[in-house]
Amino acid sequence: MFDGLLFDLDGTLWDSVDAICLSWNSVLERRNPQLAGLVTRENVTGCMGMLLPDIVKKLVPDIPKEEIRPLLDELLVVENDYVATHGGVLYPQVEETLECLSRDYPLFIVSNCQAGYIEAFFQAHGLGQFFKDFENPGRTGKPKGDNIALVVQRNGLKNPLYIGDTQGDYNAATQAGVPFLHAAYGFGHIDHEVPHVDAFADLPAAVERLSPP
Structure with a gap:
C-alpha cells in the first residue's frame, strides 16, 4: 500500500480563483484605480502552478521590478485574510472522501502557495483534522519538488503518492521520485498519458488500484 497521500491544493482540493480575484483586485484598485478588475478568472487559472512572484509579473507586467515584492506581500496578506473568512469552492465530496482516505492513509498537502494560505484553507473549511503535515515555498523558500521530498x-x-492537477505538479513529483495521480477535473493538463481521476470521489478506488504490491 501507499503509506502517504500528498495533495496539491488549488485545482485539486478546491477552486479559490474567485476569492483570489476579489482580494487581489481590491489591493490593485486601491493602489491604482486604473488597475481595477485587472485580475480575472481566466488569467488566474492560466497561472495555476506557477510561483507567486512569476504570477505577479504575468498579471501586472508593467510593474517595476523593485515593486514586485512589496506588492506581492500586500496581496498575500489580503488574500489569506479573505480566504480564511470566505473560503473557496470545495470540489464535490471532498470532505467525505478525505475522511474515507484518512482511515487508511496519512494525508499531506504540498502547494506552491504563500505561508498562511493552507492554514486559511483549514480555517475556512475545517479540514485540517485530516492532514498530518503540509508544506509550501512561503515557509521553506524551496520549489515544489523539494517540498514534496521534504x-x-x-x-x-x-x-x-502525489495528487495534483498541473504539468508542474507532475514535474515536481517526478523530481522528488514520487508516483503521480492526475486530478483531471482541475485546472491543468498533462502532456502525456498518466493515471488520472475525473472526480475527487474517485480517489479511493484509484489509490487502491495504483497501490504498489
Whole structure:
C-alpha cells in the first residue's frame, strides 16, 4: 500500500480563483484605480502552478521590478485574510472522501502557495483534522519538488503518492521520485498519458488500484 497521500491544493482540493480575484483586485484598485478588475478568472487559472512572484509579473507586467515584492506581500496578506473568512469552492465530496482516505492513509498537502494560505484553507473549511503535515515555498523558500521530498523525508514515507492537477505538479513529483495521480477535473493538463481521476470521489478506488504490491 501507499503509506502517504500528498495533495496539491488549488485545482485539486478546491477552486479559490474567485476569492483570489476579489482580494487581489481590491489591493490593485486601491493602489491604482486604473488597475481595477485587472485580475480575472481566466488569467488566474492560466497561472495555476506557477510561483507567486512569476504570477505577479504575468498579471501586472508593467510593474517595476523593485515593486514586485512589496506588492506581492500586500496581496498575500489580503488574500489569506479573505480566504480564511470566505473560503473557496470545495470540489464535490471532498470532505467525505478525505475522511474515507484518512482511515487508511496519512494525508499531506504540498502547494506552491504563500505561508498562511493552507492554514486559511483549514480555517475556512475545517479540514485540517485530516492532514498530518503540509508544506509550501512561503515557509521553506524551496520549489515544489523539494517540498514534496521534504514532507516525504520528515514523515518517514517509503511509498507515497502525489495528487495534483498541473504539468508542474507532475514535474515536481517526478523530481522528488514520487508516483503521480492526475486530478483531471482541475485546472491543468498533462502532456502525456498518466493515471488520472475525473472526480475527487474517485480517489479511493484509484489509490487502491495504483497501490504498489
